[in-house]
Amino acid sequence: MIRDKSAGKPAKGASKERAANTAAPAKAAKAIAAKSLAVKPRTAKTAAVKVPAGRKGIIAIAPPSFRRERVLIKRGVWPVAGCDEAGRGPLAGPVVAAAVILDPDRIPRGIDDSKRLTAEAREKLFDKICATAQVSVAIASPARIDRDNILRASLWALKRAVVALPEAPRHVFVDGRDRLDTACDCEAVIGGDGIVLSIAAASIVAKVTRDRLMCALAQDCPGYGFEQHKGYGVPEHLDALNRLGPTVHHRSFFAPVAAARAKHMPWTVEPVQDLFSVTEAEVQVEASVEVDASANL
Incomplete structure (x- = not known):
């Protein structure tokens, strides 16, 4: 039996036509996707900070929402x-x-x-x-x-x-x-x-x-620079504290303020009692107790 070899071959130009038919839906899908992205409204969930083109390593932070x-x-x-x-x-x-x-x-x-x-x-x-x-x-x-x-x-x-x-x-x-x-x-x-x-x-x-x-x-308190640093502990503020001392508007127990107060107003700093020290009165009491004990002997 003689087979016609030309029967199994596609017609001339059929491969190009078939490739064109398969490529058309893919192109159409891409066009629809691009169009939908172009007109997609910006909602509260999708809104984000714009990142400049070409800038890598920038983290976009979404603003607070309602x-x-x-x-x-x-x-x-x-x-x-x-x-x-x-x-x-x-x-x-x-x-x-x-x-x-x-x-x-x-x-x-x-x-x-x-x-x-x-x-x-x-x-x-x-x-x-x-x-x-x-x-x-x-x-x-x-x-x-x-x-x-x-x-x-x-x-x-x-x-x-x-x-x-x-x-x-x-x-x-x-x-x-x-x-x-x-x-x-x-x-x-x-x-x-x-x-x-x-x-x-x-x-x-x-x-x-x-x-x-x-x-x-x-x-009211010139020289401290409150209008610039708003009271924060920047070097300029620390320098003013060291030169001028604290004001009534400073927080007394914050460490830099306490140090400046001890320097400029030492009389306002209460001395810390040393629990391991022995006072003169205690020494006198102990001495009198020893004398009384020896007299009884």
């Missing part, structure tokens, strides 16, 4: 407040705490952790937040910090700020690991000023308020 507040709103929990403080670390000045209830329909754009913003951006957002949200501020003085310690004074100021809100919140988010003793539920969020939008707004209000206070203190 997601946790909206979850509570859907459950019928409202108002929801965020609170934060500014000024735990400085050697001088008060701790300023702020509480904020954002209006879900009028949230200013650009709210972020106050540490990520410039001073100019913080000032602008401060005005917008105060104009659209419920805001309260509480202050813990250096005297209270010296009496209670910095942690207790900060928590006291945060609670006072929550209580001072125009409308009592039903849920409070606070930055850090310590919850507040409030009448409503309180949730502590570590790094909350970079996660929860209400806390970020409170961080801006607290930071701007404290910076303005320190600029005012700089006029």
Whole structure:
């Protein structure tokens, strides 16, 4: 039997046509995917900080969101407040705490952790937040910090700020690991000023308020540079402490302040009793006891 070898071969030009037919769906899929990526809207979950082209090793940090507040709103929990403080670390000045209830329909754009913003951006957002949200501020003085310690004074100021809100919140988010003793539920969020939008707004209000206070203190206490470093322990501040000594606005028990106070005002430093030393009175008592014992013999 003679077979026609040409029957098993494809027709001339059929291989090119088949390749074109298989390539067409792949090209169409790529075009659809590219088009969908081009028109995909930016949502809260997909939004991220733009990274410049060609810059490697940069970690994009997403801004804080209103997601946790909206979850509570859907459950019928409202108002929801965020609170934060500014000024735990400085050697001088008060701790300023702020509480904020954002209006879900009028949230200013650009709210972020106050540490990520410039001073100019913080000032602008401060005005917008105060104009659209419920805001309260509480202050813990250096005297209270010296009496209670910095942690207790900060928590006291945060609670006072929550209580001072125009409308009592039903849920409070606070930055850090310590919850507040409030009448409503309180949730502590570590790094909350970079996660929860209400806390970020409170961080801006607290930071701007404290910076303005320190600029005012700089006029009463020239030479310390409060208007520049806001009371933090930078070399310029430490040098001023060494030259001028501490003011009433400094925190007495912070180590650099205590050292400067011992140098410039030694009479204010209480001497520490040496538990292993023997006083003159004790020596006299012991001597008299020995004399009495020998007389009886």
